[in-house]
Amino acid sequence: MKSSRIALSLLSVAIAGFASPAHAWGQLGHSIIAELAQRHLSPTALANVKALIGETSLASISVWADDYKFTPAGKQTYRWHFVDIDVAHPNYDAAVDCLEKNGKGTCIVKGLPAAITMLKDKSLSKEERVLALKLVVHLAGDVDQPLHASERTADEGGNKLYVTLQAKRSDGSDYTRSSTFHSMWDDSLVDLQAYSWGGYADALDTTPxxxxxxxxxxxxxxxGWANDTHAIGIKAYQWLPPGTPVQNDKDHPVTINNDYPTSAKADLDSQLLKGAARLRAILDDALNQ
Structure with a gap:
């Protein structure tokens, strides 16, 4: 419990409005996961969520943790958002992939359970449990983003590879966006699928x-969840065009055409649904009492 108490001390101050350069899964993906989870919560868990945050939706708090990790109070949660398993390795290895670095924490495999433990602890103050809820909602989404569980030759989950996605929306309109490969998965692939995250959530919600x-x-x-996501991360790199470098610079991006999102669509949908299902299960377990 000592480590959890240390972590709790980091969460004792709420930080709002702190700008960060990127959001895992982006606002769209995290909102979809949180919204679908909330729609399917047990009545007791939903009542306890409302006891903590009132009528505020889980979607509206789903990216708070991305801002928090850049603050002094949240610095030690920074590495809780990912686990960089090299695509040359089939599975997570705690001795390699989850080391504490530079006072920024370990990895999501340890961070998410720590946040869950805090959320379940009724001896904590309401403020502490609200902060834990914000972390849980976010990290349960992060663990299902393929480039939050994969990297290639120390490229930091595709953050050192620049791409330009040139694709077509379902209505035939053109879609072009330049970003890192990581951000393409965080934002572009989700944004490409629908003009609103609510519409995408509704479409996914037709599937149990x-x-x-x-x-x-x-x-x-x-x-186990990280290994499952890492398997998709391996494919995410395999779908890149032949000859794609390990790293490049933003002035020489790799062009990605419509073949990539077509190949990724089924896994993209599946990972968003898994994120929602896992978040729902976590909250039902933590708050269903």
Missing amino acids: LPTVDAPPYDEAKVA
Whole structure:
């Protein structure tokens, strides 16, 4: 419990409005995951969510943790947002992939369970549990983004590879956006699918949420989720055009055509649904009492 108490001390001050350069899954993806999870919460868990944050939606708090990690109070949660498993390796290795670095924490495999533990602890103040809820909602989405569980030759989950996505929306209109490969997965692939995140959420909600393993949602369980996501991350790199460099600069981006989002669409949908299902399961377990 000592490590959890140390983590709690980091969460004792709410930070709002702190600008960050990127959001994992972007506002759109995190909103979709949080909205679908909230729609399918048990009545008791939903009532307890409202007891913590009132009528505020889970979608509206889903990217708070991305701002928080850049603040002095949240610095030690920075590495909780990802686990960089090299695509040359099939599975997560705690001794390699989850080391504490530069006072910024370990990795999501340890961070998400720590936040869940805090959320479940009724001895904590309401403020502390609200902050834990914000972390849980965000990190449960992060663990399902393929480039938050994968990297290639120390490219930091595609953050050192620049691309230009040139694709078509479903209505045939052109879509072009230059970004890092990581940001293409965070934002562009989701943005490409619909003109509003609500519309995308409604489309996904026609499919039942996948089944999630029973609790506890501890390090072993989250490691399994990270391995599952990493398998998609391996494919995400394989879908890149032949000859794509490991790293480049923003002035020489790799052009990605419509073949890429077409190849990725089924897995993109699946990962968003898994994120919603896992978040729902976590909240039902933590707040269903």
